[in-house]
Amino acid sequence: xxxxxFLLQGLLVAAQPMNLLYALIGVxxxxxxxxxPGIGPALTVALLLPVTYKLDPGGSLIMFxxxxxxxxxxxxxxxxxxxxxxESSSIVTALExxxxxxxxxxxxxxxxxxxxxxxxxxxxxxxxxxxxPYIVKLALVFGPREYFALMVLAFVTVxxxxxxxxxxxxxxxxxxxxxxxxxxxxxxxxxxxxxGVPDLLDGIEVTTLAVAMxxxxxxxxxxxxxxxxxxKVEAVRGSVWMSAMxxxxxxxxxxxxxxxxxxxxxxxxxxxxIGTFLSYAAEKRLTKHPEEFGxxxxxxxxxxxxxxxxxxxxxxxxxxxxxxxxxxxxAIMLAGFQQYGLQPGPLLFATNPQLVxxxxxxxxxxxxxxxxxxxxxxxxWVRLLTIPKPWLYAGILLFAxxxxxxxxxxxxxxxxxxxxxxxxxxMRVFGYxxxxxxxxxxxxxxxxQQLRRALSISQGxxxxxxxxxxxxxxxxxxxxxxxxxxxxxxxxxxxxxxxLAASED
Amino acid sequence: MNKGNNPSAETRRPDRAALIIAVVLAAIAGLIxxxxxxxxxxxxxxxxxxxxxxxxxxxxxxxLAIWTAAEALRGDFGHEREKQEFGPxxxxxxxxxxxxxxxxxxxxxxxxxxxxxxTACGFGKRRLWFTIPIGIAFSYLVWLIFAKLLQLSLxxxxxxxxxx
Amino acid sequence: xxxFFLASILAGALALPAYAADYTIIAPANPxxxxxxxxxSLQTVMQQEGISGNVQVQNVPGAxxxxxxxxxxxxxxxxxxxxxxxxxxxxxxxxxxxxxVTLKDVEPIARLTGEYEAIVVPAASEIKTMAxxxxxxxxxxxxxxxxxxxxxxxxxxxxxxxxxAAGVDPTKINYIAYSGGxxxxxxILGSQVTAGISGYGEFESQVKAGTLRLLAVSSAERIxxxxxxxxxxxxxxxxxxxxxxxxxxxxxxDEQKAAVSADIEKLAKSAGWQEVLKTxxxxxxxLAGDAFKEQLTKDIAATxxxxxxxxxxx
Numbered sequence: 001x002x003x004x005x006f007l008l009q010g011l012l013v014a015a016q017p018m019n020l021l022y023a024l025i026g027v028x029x030x031x032x033x034x035x036x037p038g039i040g041p042a043l044t045v046a047l048l049l050p051v052t053y054k055l056d057p058g059g060s061l062i063m064f065x066x067x068x069x070x071x072x073x074x075x076x077x078x079x080x081x082x083x084x085x086x087e088s089s090s091i092v093t094a095l096e097x098x099x100x101x102x103x104x105x106x107x108x109x110x111x112x113x114x115x116x117x118x119x120x121x122x123x124x125x126x127x128x129x130x131x132x133p134y135i136v137k138l139a140l141v142f143g144p145r146e147y148f149a150l151m152v153l154a155f156v157t158v159x160x161x162x163x164x165x166x167x168x169x170x171x172x173x174x175x176x177x178x179x180x181x182x183x184x185x186x187x188x189x190x191x192x193x194x195x196g197v198p199d200l201l202d203g204i205e206v207t208t209l210a211v212a213m214x215x216x217x218x219x220x221x222x223x224x225x226x227x228x229x230x231x232k233v234e235a236v237r238g239s240v241w242m243s244a245m246x247x248x249x250x251x252x253x254x255x256x257x258x259x260x261x262x263x264x265x266x267x268x269x270x271x272x273x274i275g276t277f278l279s280y281a282a283e284k285r286l287t288k289h290p291e292e293f294g295x296x297x298x299x300x301x302x303x304x305x306x307x308x309x310x311x312x313x314x315x316x317x318x319x320x321x322x323x324x325x326x327x328x329x330x331a332i333m334l335a336g337f338q339q340y341g342l343q344p345g346p347l348l349f350a351t352n353p354q355l356v357x358x359x360x361x362x363x364x365x366x367x368x369x370x371x372x373x374x375x376x377x378x379x380x381w382v383r384l385l386t387i388p389k390p391w392l393y394a395g396i397l398l399f400a401x402x403x404x405x406x407x408x409x410x411x412x413x414x415x416x417x418x419x420x421x422x423x424x425x426x427m428r429v430f431g432y433x434x435x436x437x438x439x440x441x442x443x444x445x446x447x448x449q450q451l452r453r454a455l456s457i458s459q460g461x462x463x464x465x466x467x468x469x470x471x472x473x474x475x476x477x478x479x480x481x482x483x484x485x486x487x488x489x490x491x492x493x494x495x496x497x498x499x500l501a502a503s504e505d
Numbered sequence: 506m507n508k509g510n511n512p513s514a515e516t517r518r519p520d521r522a523a524l525i526i527a528v529v530l531a532a533i534a535g536l537i538x539x540x541x542x543x544x545x546x547x548x549x550x551x552x553x554x555x556x557x558x559x560x561x562x563x564x565x566x567x568x569l570a571i572w573t574a575a576e577a578l579r580g581d582f583g584h585e586r587e588k589q590e591f592g593p594x595x596x597x598x599x600x601x602x603x604x605x606x607x608x609x610x611x612x613x614x615x616x617x618x619x620x621x622x623x624t625a626c627g628f629g630k631r632r633l634w635f636t637i638p639i640g641i642a643f644s645y646l647v648w649l650i651f652a653k654l655l656q657l658s659l660x661x662x663x664x665x666x667x668x669x
Numbered sequence: 670x671x672x673f674f675l676a677s678i679l680a681g682a683l684a685l686p687a688y689a690a691d692y693t694i695i696a697p698a699n700p701x702x703x704x705x706x707x708x709x710s711l712q713t714v715m716q717q718e719g720i721s722g723n724v725q726v727q728n729v730p731g732a733x734x735x736x737x738x739x740x741x742x743x744x745x746x747x748x749x750x751x752x753x754x755x756x757x758x759x760x761x762x763x764x765x766x767x768x769x770v771t772l773k774d775v776e777p778i779a780r781l782t783g784e785y786e787a788i789v790v791p792a793a794s795e796i797k798t799m800a801x802x803x804x805x806x807x808x809x810x811x812x813x814x815x816x817x818x819x820x821x822x823x824x825x826x827x828x829x830x831x832x833x834a835a836g837v838d839p840t841k842i843n844y845i846a847y848s849g850g851x852x853x854x855x856x857i858l859g860s861q862v863t864a865g866i867s868g869y870g871e872f873e874s875q876v877k878a879g880t881l882r883l884l885a886v887s888s889a890e891r892i893x894x895x896x897x898x899x900x901x902x903x904x905x906x907x908x909x910x911x912x913x914x915x916x917x918x919x920x921x922x923d924e925q926k927a928a929v930s931a932d933i934e935k936l937a938k939s940a941g942w943q944e945v946l947k948t949x950x951x952x953x954x955x956l957a958g959d960a961f962k963e964q965l966t967k968d969i970a971a972t973x974x975x976x977x978x979x980x981x982x983x
Binding site: 046139140141142143144184185186187188189191198199201202268318322407408409410453456457459 | 705709727728729732735736739740765766768769811812814819820821825843845846848852854855856858859861862875981
Binding site: 165170171175177178185187193219220225393395397398401405406409411415417418422429430444448452453457459462 | 523537544552562583617627630643
């Protein structure tokens with residue numbers, strides 16, 4: 001049987017009414033748990049995996065796919081509506097998405113996120129089915145030096161995309177980088193900045209920082225405005241649905257986000273966040289509406305959300321082709337596969353085609369179910385914003401702490417949540433952007449470790465950082481991204497730059 | 506650091522809050538220098554060891570502190586700071602602290618119910634005799650769903666043990 | 670919110686026949702890792718075999734399991750229903766992190782599974798045998814880069830032992846630590862490093878597919894079904910086993926200890942557990958009681974020596 005036959009057969013199995021129901025239940029459960037701030041897809045899948053054991057292999061595989069996509073998607077809803085990203089990969093979504101929600105455009109923001117996720121999931125799953133073996137070859141070419149170059153690129157593009165003041169953006173970033181140093185140094189096993197506190201040995205959990213800085217910092221900041229703000233946000237202004245204009249501005253970011261997110265997700269050390277960062281930076285540079293960035297640009301939601309979902313499918317590339325679990329979620333999925341007698345590895349496509357294609361078909365169906373579930377719910381979700389502030393924010397704090405307690409029930413973790421919440425509040429008061437702190441915490445260790453690995457492997461020869469073609473290209477792009485705006489600015493006011501500058505002040 | 510309520514937008518006087526921020530940044534840099542200096546280099550074959558990056562970050566923080574101080578002295582630090590009301594902030598911080606301290610003894614529902622009520626209080630719902638029971642009831646429902654049905658481990662207290 | 674609750678109830682109906690609460694298993698690691706998988710497998714088998722009605726798994730991640738260990742020792746003291754999953758990695762982590770709580774502060778019940786280390790090179794590598802690798806290591810230890818798990822972990826310790834046995838200064842090894850197995854494996858497959866070292870299970874499918882060459886395994890004798898010499902046969906006198914165990918809380922009475930031990934023995938002998946071992950590819954290395962404790966003491970002493978040799982512990 002050829003590739004298409006297997007896929008078709010898988011789809012036929014997955015499309016049976018009972019299996020569709022399982023997909024719907026899986027997506028619902030995944031979304032319900034994934035929506036909690038602090039509970040990312042990994043924990044969602046780990047918690048819900050036992051549910052699938054009760055079913056026959058086909059049904060359990062499809063429910064599992066539903067949980068996976070539901071968990072991935074759940075985080076963006078709270079990001080957009082409440083400015084509380086549930087996990088690190090939906091932080092960028094909060095930047096523009098929440099501004100849109102505040103302006104009564106939560107409906108289109110959620111819709112572009114849901115449809116973008118669907119489009120990205122569809123393309124990426126098909127890519128997984130047909131070009132996985134080639135993608136994985138590319139991913140393996142990436143060694144420490146290439147990753148280091150990628151991190152440099154991410155730093156350069158991301159730092160230029162945040163905030164209106166260079167001083168404040170850099171300060172935020174360096175606060176994040178400082179936090180990133182805390183804990184055991186991975187390469188030598190020595191502790192840094194832990195001051196003998198055992199709870200700090202593993203460093204600061206990204207989700208704890210993100211939930212604290214966004215959810216708690218935001219709550220404190222809103223509360224400190226006293227009675228000045230309106231008691232309720234206007235939930236819907238204009239249509240709850242996407243306008244023709246929204247569609248026109250969304251489809252390109254969806255595709256770009258997919259093409260950025262999928263290969264990065266496929267890289268063993270890529271990670272979903274980096275795809276979302278790069279996608280956001282790309283959209284900000286390419287948009288025809290630069291003045292809207294920072295005030296609720298739909299491109300800034302569409303691109304990163306697509307990138308996020310595409311990289312989720314990308315994670316499956318090394319998992320299915322090499323048996324490499326590259327994220328915690330993938331590691332749990334690996335455990336799940338073993339329940340079905342599936343041993344991921346280079347021979348999987350050859351020895352177990354039915355199950356692999358069944359899984360891919362399940363992913364397609366689950367992806368579709370996600371859309372079916374979420375589009376009608378958008379009207380309901382935006383109504384969350386009409387809950388009076390005292391109850392709304394009390395509820396946000398309840399669920400934010402629930403996520404943290406559920407992931408790690410320690411008093412120390414809650415203490416950190418409070419401390420970083422206060423930090424987030426103070427930073428808001430003084431106009432510091434929040435996202436670069438989290439970006440620093442995520443990218444800092446990756447960049448440092450890869451640099452040190454590269455130098456260690458080359459026994460201290462610095463030239464290796466530039467001599468690999470891929471690394472060289474990435475570094476040149478990073479240099480251009482850094483220098484070109486400076487030159488343009490120095491040469492006076494290019495038309496585009498004037499516009500950009502206008503948006504930045 | 507909380508002295509952020511002076512409307513400094515139009516003043517050209519040195520910005521006290523910004524100066525404090527500069528001092529804090531410098532202090533963090535000092536902390537890094539102090540902590541990292543006791544590490545052994547142990548770089549192995551790479552000339553970038555476990556101490557290199559923290560030192561670089563500390564140097565940059567010193568630079569940012571100087572930059573911030575310079576802007577503060579010139580009165581350029583800018584950014585309109587809205588007047589902050591600290592009453593609500595204290596209520597919410599108190600709620601989070603109470604939850605943290607009571608969680609392991611009183612269990613999830615009671616501790617989180619108190620957080621819920623104190624947050625609502627910070628937003629103007631002052632009737633604690635009314636909001637605390639609501640908070641506890643709601644938290645209990647949440648606990649039932651997540652701890653009992655979804656097997657998330659949330660600490661149980663007297664209230665939870667009463668029924669399970 | 671309504672669909673939220675409805676969904677949850679549905680999930681509950683599927684997941685949970687009503688049982689009384691029973692064992693709580695602490696997995697001192699994040700979801701997905703070996704200890705978490707062990708804990709969740711224990712959960713499944715205990716419920717399935719009727720050893721315990723309802724088993725909860727709680728993740729207390731951090732610092733090679735020492736956070737979970739410390740929390741377990743203090744909070745679960747005297748609780749006969751609490752179990753902790755742990756293993757050899759914990760032994761090293763306790764030493765490198767100067768953990769104030771050690772395995773002496775809990776009640777080790779039994780070793781359940783174990784895995785041997787495998788040394789591999791990419792299929793295209795010029796190194797064909799363990800002897801070639803040792804020769805390269807002797808010639809220039811820095812030129813042989815090893816990819817493996819975290820610094821001070823089992824993989825790192827094994828490389829230190831290999832260097833020492835080969836007569837090379839263990840502080841001179843060029844060990845590249847990776848956080849997850851996947852990332853290290855990718856580096857080996859991509860020929861970014863000279864050699865890789867990890868549990869055999871990590872490499873099994875690659876070895877079978879012919880993309881990696883298995884040079885040696887770290888067991889005392891050849892493992893049935895694995896076509897590779899032991900390190901000993903290759904002239905490197907090293908045996909390393911990465912075992913996983915289950916421990917009970919401190920402060921239990923002798924009867925309580927006996928009850929837990931009996932439950933674990935029942936589990937280890939059950940058909941369900943044997944099935945899990947087979948599907949997961951874990952070796953059955955069940956060892957309980959005083960024999961286990963004796964082995965543990967030996968392991969701790971040997972680990973301390975080698976960590977000092979590498980320079981990770983002063």
